[in-house]
Amino acid sequence: MSARISRRTILRGLGAAIALPALEATWPTARAAAGEAAPARLVGMFFPNGNTTGDPSATWVPTATGAGWVAPPGLAGLAPVRSHVRVLTGLDNADLTGDHAVRMRSAWSPVLGLGDDGLPVCGPSLDTLVAPALAGSAPLDRLVLASEGAVGCQRPDCFWNFHLSWSTGVDPTPRQLEPAGVFERLFGMPDGQGLPSVVRRATRASVLDSVTADAHALSARLGAEDRARLDDYLTAIRGLERRLTAAPADDCPAEAPGVPADPQAHVAAMLDLIVLALRCDRVRTVSYMPAVAQSYRRLDFLGYDTDHHLASHQQPEPHTAATAWYVGRYAALVGALDAAVLPDGSSLLDHTVVTLHSEIGDGPTHGHTELPVLVAGRPGTDDLAPVGAHTRLPAGTPVHAAWAGLQRDLTGAASPDWGAPLGSIVRPA
Amino acid sequence: MIRWPLVLAGAAACHVADTPPVDTPTSDAADPAPHVRALAPRELRYALEDLSGVALGALAFPEATRAGGFDNQDAATPVSDALVDDLDRAAETAALGWADALLGPVEVVQVDERVAPHGCAIEDVARPDDPAWLLWLRRGVDVAVHAPTDGTYVVEVPLAARISQQQAGFLTASVTVDGDVSGRVGLDALGTTVSLLLTVPLTAGRHIVTLLNANGLSPDADMDQFLRGPCQEAAAIRVDAVSLYGPVSPAWSCPTEARGDAPCVRAPLEALAHRAWRRPVDDDARERLTSLLSAGWLAGPSFATGLAVAGQAVLLSPELLLVPPSGTDDAPDASAVATRMALATWSSVPDDALLACAERGALLTDDPTCGLHAQLDRLLADPRATRMAEGLAHQWLGVERLDASTLPGEVPVAAMIEETVGAVQRALDDDRPLRDLVADTATVVRPELADWYAIRTAADGGVDLGATGRAGVLTHASVLTATSSGSRASAVRRAAWVREALRCDPPEPPPPGVPALDATVDPREALAAHTANPACSGCHATLDPLGLALDGFDAYGRSVAHPPSTAALPDGTVLPDAASLAAWVLSDDRMARCLVSRIGAWTLGTPVDPDAPAVTRWLTAVGDGGWRDVVHAVVDDPMFRGGPR
Structure with missing residues (x-):
């Protein structure tokens, strides 16, 4: 019988999770014993409204490069994990006319050109591009998580603010906002809910066969153009079928999270879930938006009577405090992954690339230069940007070249839509 | 109230003979075909609850994506892995509850x-x-x-x-x-x-x-x-x-003695599938469901388990999830029309009565019971129609932006949201004129919001706030709070809300390189900088006066003493207060066009430009009518039956 960790792990804050001694128990031990190499993983985390209020060096860009960089206020929260993080500066997004939404659309996706309306036409996002290659035997292809909801807006582009992940050039990937729902996707319904497990096991394949047959019958009644949604449905059903045979998470138990009381607790719960999902190898690609682009989140919880977006335009102090808060969440995630030890003695972070970026650089001007980009995990020997160091790239280096480099490092090839990739950023898979 | 049956006949004739060319693009014009759409997560939850009788409050669905602000648009309903995963679990829970309710303990x-x-x-x-x-x-x-x-x-x-x-x-x-x-x-x-x-x-x-x-x-x-x-x-x-x-339950229809494989045993299952899929169950599907019924019966402790397993397949089926087009104007698909009517009003699938009208060929007629308008009135009178009012208030008027967990504890958020939802509900229930949204100073508020407003209400919460300077939804605390920044009201965001929600004319985002406003000075003075700076004044001259007219209300919608605004629009109009803002909003047909296009987009499931010929058509049909008449006009339109957009 395998050792088990506290069922309360997921309920505690991330700090408590870091402190737990026996995390190696949660790595799927059967596969580890079978000699399966720990696979690569990607977590893309986002923060809104840029990193600076006019002067990059005041809040974000360290003056020194290399390992001896001194943290400006925005990066202060990285201190506990700075040896695991690469600070990349000098990166630039395409010079597109537009504000948060336009820059958000292209923040993690390649720009293919401009549409008739002058707005960018983009491809699928980095997580969409790498997820199939990373998925392997993990039961879920990827998670797309968020802690701040979308709201109605009529401008055709404004909903771009709500999406980091895009399944295609035109379809954003719907986000999951409810921690309990994420948990159930990862681990199934709790005992006592739904059908008795013996019944579910006995009938599951037949139910999926039946709805697949329904889909084929329905397909005959639809026009070719209308079948796209049906194809998506069938893809999702195949995912459910795959999970029928996926390794159970029996050696990686956890208790479902509750309903978070406020946005900070929500972010903490989502970060716990990300660590849990990777540790239990339920998924290998995750994108996470603790807030939407152009976030109007109120900053009362940081002691400021304003909202994040307004602060990013007018109020350097709360803006920097908000940036530092998100960087702090990122650092907590990196720390928790570092603390999770695999059976071979390596840490989960050693196999996981964790990025942090924003839709813009400078807040007041919606700047597309000097974008904030952090990359943690998977140290390699030939890194263009050594882990633990501040690497100053030539001014104007396209941020898409960095994403292309990561795609190539993780999957062996970069989509040509990105343009030329940077050199190796993390240890190639 | 308009006599709709005549309009139905007239609209059909008009479409054939009189509609100008711009209104009837040929089939190869841009975007002629209505598309299959999936139920939005919100609709999926309601449909599962209505079909099964099981409350699914605790179950999660992924966030809806949006088009034009709404979650129920053809273009806004992708089928994601997360959605199908969540549907899978919800279908299992709902089917179990349904079988339990059918057979009892x-x-x-x-x-x-x-x-x-x-x-x-x-x-x-x-x-x-x-x-x-x-x-x-x-x-x-x-x-x-x-x-x-x-x-x-x-x-x-x-x-x-x-x-x-x-x-x-x-x-x-x-x-x-x-x-x-x-x-x-x-x-x-x-x-x-x-x-x-x-x-x-x-x-x-x-x-x-x-x-x-x-x-x-x-x-x-x-x-x-x-x-x-x-x-x-x-x-x-x-x-x-x-x-x-x-x-x-009464839905169990077997005679005194029956074998387990008798048709009456699977009849409730077929009835569930019929409602969920909006069509009679064909032989192939019946065979599949019967086989699942047996498999579940065999695997589980009782035949209730068999019903639950087969019921799960009914609810997980793409026949529930996907909504096919409503046919074509020449050959409309009455069941699909019924589905789109139910989605517009109930955010759910049709009930048996609506489906029966469609299947016996009476829905697309002026039948006094089963006809299109008779059924639409029935749907709108049903308690489930509150979902339409909630959807419009949240997604169009923007009260969804309020998050109680980020606001000071004393702010009566739930009561604020309820006031705005209630206003939309009454507009639909009572067929109020469109202008009432800002012209009607009467409202209904819960006691905690009455206290917040420092007013006294009648026993039912009703009160006329005309004397307090309030002007319909413009001065709802929900709207005023949702557009604030921290404890400070934002004239620019209030103005942007007026432009977007009431005039369908959202302002352009500020150009790159906008200079910061000085946060240390009085907001009015800071905004005056907009007018002084040519880079800003183009947009802000038409924007700021709208928001400044609401300066008599603080960041949480309470009245505050404040001198009337003196800011002038480019044409010299000064809007000193909320009432004058309301009058300005009503001074042209822009708000009417906007409201009709928003109700139209919600009802049709596809974006409607406020300047589109369809809006003119609907406004003409509605005349002096009200909100319900708009819904009738949209459902009556050839577009709703799959006609050209």
Whole structure:
């Protein structure tokens, strides 16, 4: 019988999770014993409204490069994990006319050109591009998580603010906002809910066969153009079928999270879930938006009577405090992954690339230069940007070249839509 | 109220003969075909709840994506892995609850050595590969069951025969409840399990189910004599358990005696599929569902499990999730029209009555009961129509932006949201004129919001706020709070809300490189910088005066003493206060066009430009009518039946 960790792990804050001694128990031990190499993983985390209020060096860009960089206020929260993080500066997004939404659309996706309306036409996002290659035997292809909801807006582009992940050039990937729902996707319904497990096991394949047959019958009644949604449905059903045979998470138990009381607790719960999902190898690609682009989140919880977006335009102090808060969440995630030890003695972070970026650089001007980009995990020997160091790239280096480099490092090839990739950023898979 | 049946006939004629060319693009024009859409997560939840009768509040669905602000648009409903995953679990939960509600609680009484046999010993056989005790009945047993209340119950007894090799043919089992209602079933020699279902009225309390090995027993035989007679040595009947379900719901329609494979047993399942899929179940699908029913029955403790397993497949099916186009204007698909009517008003699938109207060909007529407008009025009068008011208030008027967990504890957020939802609800219920959204100073508020507004209301919460300077939804605390920044009101964001929600003219985002406003000075002075700076004034000159007119209300919607605004629009108009802002909003037809286009987009499931010819058409049809008339005009439009956009 395998050792088990506290069922309360997921309920505690991330700090408590870091402190737990026996995390190696949660790595799927059967596969580890079978000699399966720990696979690569990607977590893309986002923060809104840029990193600076006019002067990059005041809040974000360290003056020194290399390992001896001194943290400006925005990066202060990285201190506990700075040896695991690469600070990349000098990166630039395409010079597109537009504000948060336009820059958000292209923040993690390649720009293919401009549409008739002058707005960018983009491809699928980095997580969409790498997820199939990373998925392997993990039961879920990827998670797309968020802690701040979308709201109605009529401008055709404004909903771009709500999406980091895009399944295609035109379809954003719907986000999951409810921690309990994420948990159930990862681990199934709790005992006592739904059908008795013996019944579910006995009938599951037949139910999926039946709805697949329904889909084929329905397909005959639809026009070719209308079948796209049906194809998506069938893809999702195949995912459910795959999970029928996926390794159970029996050696990686956890208790479902509750309903978070406020946005900070929500972010903490989502970060716990990300660590849990990777540790239990339920998924290998995750994108996470603790807030939407152009976030109007109120900053009362940081002691400021304003909202994040307004602060990013007018109020350097709360803006920097908000940036530092998100960087702090990122650092907590990196720390928790570092603390999770695999059976071979390596840490989960050693196999996981964790990025942090924003839709813009400078807040007041919606700047597309000097974008904030952090990359943690998977140290390699030939890194263009050594882990633990501040690497100053030539001014104007396209941020898409960095994403292309990561795609190539993780999957062996970069989509040509990105343009030329940077050199190796993390240890190639 | 407009007499809609005439309009329906007129609209159809108009489309053929009189509509100008711009209105009737040929089939190869841009975007001619309505697309398949998926139910939005919100609609999926409501549909599952309506179909199953199970509240799914605790179940998560992924966030809806949006188009034009709404979650129910053809272009805004991708089918993601997360959605199907969540649907999978929700369908399982809903189907279980549905089967439970259909059959009621179940009592399973194992037939074992504790049950007194009638004279003959019952032989129990424990097979090593089957942990269940199998009982072979050689004459008869009595089993006691307990009905919790008076009602209709179903007694289920699964039976199988064991006959020695030499014997051919059948055995007969008999099941009797309280020595009165009985059923007999023939069992073949192969040992196949056959369930006998007796549907019987029972009073609360203990009842006796008598199981007999009735081989050779004629129905009019003397029972006492039979029970004293020889045991059935060579031919035994297997019985494991007796299950009592109930009280069952009225939807259970089996006669007193039925076999488990009788059509009446799967009838509730087919009715569920018919409603969920908005079409009669065809033979192929029936076969699939019947086979799932058997598989679940076999795997689970009872046939309720079979219904739940098959019900799960009904609810997970793409036939529920995907909404096909409404056909074409020439050949509309009445069931698809019914579905889109139900989605617009109830955010859910049609009920049986609406579906029946569609299937008997009466929906697309002016039939006084089943016709399009009669049914639409019925849908709008149903309590489920509050979902339309909620959707419009949240997604169009933007009250969804309020998050109680980020606002000071004393702000009555729920009451604020309720005021705005209620205003939309009354507009639809009472067919209010469109202008009332800002012109009507009467409102209904909960006591905590009355306190917040520092007003006294009638007992039902009704009050006219005209004297307090409020002007309809413009001064709802929900709207004023949702557009604030921290504890400070934002004139720019209030103005942007007026432009977006009431005029469908959202301002352009500020150009790159906008300079920061000085946060240290009075907001009015800071905004004056907009006018002074040519880079800003182009947009802000038309924007800021709208927001400054609402300066009499603080960041949380309370009245505050404030001098009237003196900011002038480019044409010199000064809007000193909310009432003058309301009058300005109503001074041209822009708000009417905007409201009609928003209600139209919600109802149609596709974006509608406020300047589109369709909006002109609907405004003409509505005339002096109100909100309901707009919904009628949209549903009456050829576009709704798959006509050209």
